[in-house]
Amino acid sequence: MIKTRILIPRKNIVEFLEPLDERGGAFVILDNGMTTDVYLDDLNNYRSITNNVDIIMDLDFYGLEIYTDNVNLREIQFYQDEDDTYNFRFEIKIKDDENHYKVKLNIDAEEGFSINEFLIFNDNKVSPENFKEVDDLICYFLYDILGVTKSIFTVVTRETKRIENLLNVGYENKKGFINAYDNPKVGEYMLEKDLSDE
Numbered sequence: 001m002i003k004t005r006i007l008i009p010r011k012n013i014v015e016f017l018e019p020l021d022e023r024g025g026a027f028v029i030l031d032n033g034m035t036t037d038v039y040l041d042d043l044n045n046y047r048s049i050t051n052n053v054d055i056i057m058d059l060d061f062y063g064l065e066i067y068t069d070n071v072n073l074r075e076i077q078f079y080q081d082e083d084d085t086y087n088f089r090f091e092i093k094i095k096d097d098e099n100h101y102k103v104k105l106n107i108d109a110e111e112g113f114s115i116n117e118f119l120i121f122n123d124n125k126v127s128p129e130n131f132k133e134v135d136d137l138i139c140y141f142l143y144d145i146l147g148v149t150k151s152i153f154t155v156v157t158r159e160t161k162r163i164e165n166l167l168n169v170g171y172e173n174k175k176g177f178i179n180a181y182d183n184p185k186v187g188e189y190m191l192e193k194d195l196s197d198e
Helices: 053-058 128-145 160-168
Strands: 003-007 013-019 026-030 035-040 046-049 065-067 071-080 086-094 100-108 113-120 150-156 188-194
Touching: 003 053, 065 128, 071 128, 086 128, 100 128, 128 150, 128 160, 150 160, 160 188
Parallel strands: 113 150
Antiparallel strands: 003 046, 003 065, 013 026, 026 035, 035 046, 065 071, 071 086, 086 100, 100 113, 150 188
């Protein structure tokens, strides 16, 4: 089951309501007028387990985590371009894997697509099952939180294992080569997945 949680900065909390439990959980009213439940994490930061898009977007995705028992995507950078493109970097942590991977998402919410690229990723160490779970979390973020209907990964031709993994989780090669180099067999192309079909 996919869950989302987000950091709630103390400055965004205007009122504490009734406590939920003795561990610091409580309902709070935020400065945008919304109510949510929060709890204190191990570092004494307030977090909310929520999939409320309005709260997530109002907090500019700050500290957003999308996770299962096995895989965790954590927002490490977010900014919005002048043309309203959303740019995200997420750290990917897989249970029992000491490596920290990274993925970049460039999202055109108006047109409904995201161009994605793994920045740090070892395809040979990540099992097909874990790769599918990573993609499920990315697609959940794109479709269920942002309403984006198309996920596109740019892939270079030598990344054969990544291409195989993406094809196995439903991506298709619809455009052929983009940015082909001197050798017409070497370059980049895009693999696409229609998230509205999921």
